[in-house]
Each structure stands twice: as C-alpha cells, then as structure tokens.
Amino acid sequence: MKVETYIQSLFTPDDKEYGHITNKMIEIGMPTISVSPETGKLLTLLVKMSGAKKMLEIGALGGYSGICLLRGNEEGSLTSLELEEIYAKVAKKHIEEAGFNGRVEMKTGPALQSLKELEKENTEFDFFFIDADKENYVHYLDLCIKLSKPGSIITADNTLWSGEVLNEATTDKDTRALQAYNQKVAEDPRLESLLIPIGDGLTIARVK
Numbered sequence: 431m432k433v434e435t436y437i438q439s440l441f442t443p444d445d446k447e448y449g450h451i452t453n454k455m456i457e458i459g460m461p462t463i464s465v466s467p468e469t470g471k472l473l474t475l476l477v478k479m480s481g482a483k484k485m486l487e488i489g490a491l492g493g494y495s496g497i498c499l500l501r502g503n504e505e506g507s508l509t510s511l512e513l514e515e516i517y518a519k520v521a522k523k524h525i526e527e528a529g530f531n532g533r534v535e536m537k538t539g540p541a542l543q544s545l546k547e548l549e550k551e552n553t554e555f556d557f558f559f560i561d562a563d564k565e566n567y568v569h570y571l572d573l574c575i576k577l578s579k580p581g582s583i584i585t586a587d588n589t590l591w592s593g594e595v596l597n598e599a600t601t602d603k604d605t606r607a608l609q610a611y612n613q614k615v616a617e618d619p620r621l622e623s624l625l626i627p628i629g630d631g632l633t634i635a636r637v638k
C-alpha cells in the first residue's frame with residue numbers, strides 16, 4: 431500500500447464534498463485539479479490551530495479548498511481570487527451549498543491585480559492559500575506578506591510538483607517557478623517556514 435493511500439484511508443476516508451465537487455467538475459468539463467483531501471484537511475487543521483478568521487485564497491477552481499479553509503473556523507470568512515468568471519461562479523455555488531452561505535467573497539480577474547487592489551484598501555488577512563499559476567507564486571508571496579500581520583500563515587500547494595523540484599537541471603518554467611518559490615520562502619527573513627510532503631507538497635510559512 432502506498433503511504434498516500436494509507437494516510438487517506440485512515441484520516442480522510444470519506445470527504446463527501448470532495449467527491450461531489452469532483453463529479454460536478456467532470457460533468458461541466460472543468461479540470462479536476464483540486465487539492466487532495468489530505469492537503470485539504472491539513473488546511474482545515476492549520477486554520478483551526480492558528481485561530482485564523484480572515485482568509486484569502488488564490489485559485490478557487492470548483493471551491494473545494496475554499497470549503498476546507500472555511501471548515502477551520504465557524505466565524506471565518508474567505509476572499510477567493512479566481513481568473514475565470516465561470517469557475518468563480520461554480521466555486522461560490524459549491525461553497526454555499528456546503529453550508530458557508532454569506533462567508534465567501536469572490537474576486538474575478540488576474541490575482542496580481544486583485545491583490546494590488548486589496549493592498550490599496552489596507553486589508554489584512556490571517557491566512558493565505560496560494561494555488562494558481564505557478565509563475566506568479568513569488569509575486570503572490572510578496573503581496574501576501576504585504577497583506578499580512580505578525581502571526582499570519584501563508585501556504586502554497588504543489589510545491590513538490592510530483593518531485594520535479596529536485597531536478598536542478600530542469601528548464602520547465604513551472605518547475606523553475608516552484609523551485610524559486612521554495613527557495614524564497616525558506617530564506618526570507620520575514621518568515622519561518624517548512625515544506626510538508628503531503629499531497630503534491632504544501633509549503634507553509636508564519637509571518638514573524
């Protein structure tokens with residue numbers, strides 16, 4: 431049995447929302463690239479353990495990771511940034527159907543633009559989840575730090591990229607971007623951080 435299967439069978443045996451959202455996305459031709467249920471559960475636990483209330487995610491897709499974040503705090507709210515209008519509508523519907531009505535605000539368009547708008551509004555967040563275009567991860571990190579406060583948590587998915595990040599000779603743009611992200615998070619003096627090898631890799635950081 432693979433380690434991943436062992437963890438899933440014990441700790442996330444039946445996430446109904448994951449199954450439901452995946453089926454709906456297949457029906458309407460969306461890519462099924464949500465976080466894995468175990469990564470989703472880690473997000474929920476991190477929100478619970480940190481007591482985060484104001485959360486922001488970059489990359490909504492079908493709404494599954496948004497649901498995992500909102501599961502972490504009964505009083506929490508989520509700002510979700512998504513490039514595609516149609517995905518944002520699907521995500522909002524799924525998040526509301528999961529019982530989180532009125533607790534999510536979708537912002538559509540390129541996330542870099544949305545983040546700059548939030549910066550102008552002087553908004554602060556306690557928890558960030560980065561899961562969109564890999565080439566912008568390092569830029570998202572800088573903007574998330576600007577929108578953070580001491581103790582805020584910044585997480586990012588796919589930071590192992592199926593193990594490809596180990597390939598130092600790679601010329602693949604996404605792999606290079608993820609290597610640069612991990613290096614930046616590891617070395618940034620404003621952060622304390624770690625890469626957790628769960629799902630496709632989740633890099634977590636706490637703002638000092």
Ligand SMILES: C[S@@+](CC[C@H](N)C(=O)[O-])C[C@H]1O[C@@H](n2cnc3c(N)ncnc32)[C@H](O)[C@@H]1O
Nearest residue numbers: 464465489491494495512513540541561562563
């Ligand atoms: C891996 S999926 C997100 C999965 C979602 N976080 C989940 O686990 O349920 C990546 C998403 O990022 C969105 N995206 C890609 N480029 C973007 C950009 N520049 N700004 C905002 N969203 C973007 C895609 O449309 C897609 O929905």
